[in-house]
Amino acid sequence: MKVEDFDFYLPEELIAQTPLKERAESRLMVLNRETGEVSHNQFKQVIDFLSEGDCLVLNDTRVLPARLFGIKEDTGANIEVLLLKQEVNDEWETLVKPAKRIKAGSVITFGDGRLTATCTDTKEHGGRILKFSYEGIFYEVLEDLGEMPLPPYIRERLDDQDRYQTVFARERGSAAAPTAGLHFTEELLEKIREKGVHIAFITLHVGLGTFRPVSVDSIEEHDMHAEFYQVSEGTAQLLNKVKSNGGKIITVGTTSTRTLETIRSKHSEFVEESGWTSIFIYPGYEFKAIDGLITNFHLPKSTLIMLVSALAGRDHVLNAYETAVKEKYRFFSFGDAMLIK
Template identity: 50%
Template sequence: MRTDEFDYNLPQELIAQKPRDQRDKSRMMVLNRKEKSIEHKIFYEFPEIIPDNTMIVLNNTKVFPARLYLTKRETGAKIEVFLLKQLDKEAKRWKCMIKPSKRVKKGTVLEFENGKKVIVEEKFDEGIHYVFFDFDNPFEEIFKYGKTPLPPYIKREPQKDFDPIRYQTVFAEKTGAVAAPTAGFHFTESVLKRLEERGIPVRKVTLYVGLGTFKPVTVDIVEKHKMDSEHFEISKEVARDINEWKKKGGKILAVGTTVVRTLEGCFAKYGEVRGVSDETDIFIYPPYEFKVIDYLLTNFHLPKSTLIMLVSAFAGKDFVFNAYNEAVRERYRFYSYGDCMLIL
């Protein structure tokens, strides 16, 4: 399958640079796969739209300010360090992306404003490095000096009193993601309460969103793309609840592609949803037979991305691209801070 089959034309002005003022006032396109129908709703209506026998699964990962601007001790040059993955319990050793990569080598010392040191330990291809924070409690400095890791298509600097709140879900708990599970942005405490009142069970898993989710597809043939692995956690209780719900005919609604990858990745490895802490590099593209997920809430994704491939596998490529073309005509807002799509 060719990568350019997943391309579409998106006017730049439809890429949302900020979220809507109220989370649950996002527009929501509702796709019914059986009827091949498309409806236009507001996310606030979500609790009333989903079918009765639905369990909702959220990703409760929490974004941290992963973009650091440090100084090269030797020359005073400014170096961007984008933290990707924590490699030890103390958070001293990290996989990261460094720009400009050519300015650093193994052993280069980088410094925070207060003089605390970060040492480059290893250098790999594509700007990837391993670094070592040469002091205790690195998260203190990361939270003090780091910036919210907004995606590159948001063409503005992060606002200190705004983006750390809005580039985060209201149910975020487990720190470690370098990108947000953006389908969860639309939820408010009020929406969650209405789901509870309706008797809709809500469960949480964790996938620490990393480079793997957003890594661009640079190969011409889809099957040749390799996903980076991402860490996920499912508690024994949540695994039990999901399995029991499925056994009695209940449906699972994944809030976001990261939940899809967590549950389908777990099933692919173990043949069931299991209480584990593990890694997944599952790459979902058409044709793929979903084992766990029945419904999906997701935002609108980049052309030729692994995310639009996953959605195409779930709802059918032609139907998805018809919906995307309609979203463009109807002036929906796209990407992380944009509107959403509910696929039933």
């Protein structure tokens, strides 16, 4: 299967640069994965498509203010660092720009020396392992010096940093937001609970894979970057109960989807588990965990549109995307949403 099979025309003006004033006022396209039929709604109407006994699964990861701007100690060159994954203690896997300036042994300083980083290893695609030194608590220093790591297609500055966090974000560790969750408000979640819909939380820390394009011609040759996930015993028990009672499991975002499918691919049921997943879901994959998905509109030729196509069928998805372009839906992180049912 070719990467080109998942290309589509997207006018640049449809790439949302800023979030809407109200989270739940975004649009919601509902796609019937059996028929390909679509309907147009506001996101707050998502409750109308959920039934008592169903379970909505949310990713409670919290985005780190992981973009740092520093100076190379010996030359004074400006260096940008994006934290991706904590390795051991104060060592982090990072993306560095310009990477060619940073080699093993290079030292970068941030915030007039409040934070320093020494490169201990080099990786491909601009990856560097940096060991940080600081006084106090690392995350507190990071909150002071770091900026939210917005995707490269967003060129507008984000005035309210909290708009790149979900209202239920708790577990620090992501390099990017699980953006399908950005549409929910506390009020909407409470209404969903009142309807008798269960709400469960998992954690998957979004990592390097979000920033890597598919650089091979055949999708079967693409390697996904591993990301850390965690599912509690309480969540596993709830999901098993929902399944046994005939309820539907609807994941919010591809991150929640990949987490649950990873676990059910290894076990015959949901279990408490933490670990690393590099699962790559594309057409031909047989879903074992989920019955529906709430997700944003994704980049052409991305692993995310491949996952969505695996669930709803490539032709249905590309037809829905063509409709979304005609109807001027907003795309990507701050864009509108799709419910696949």
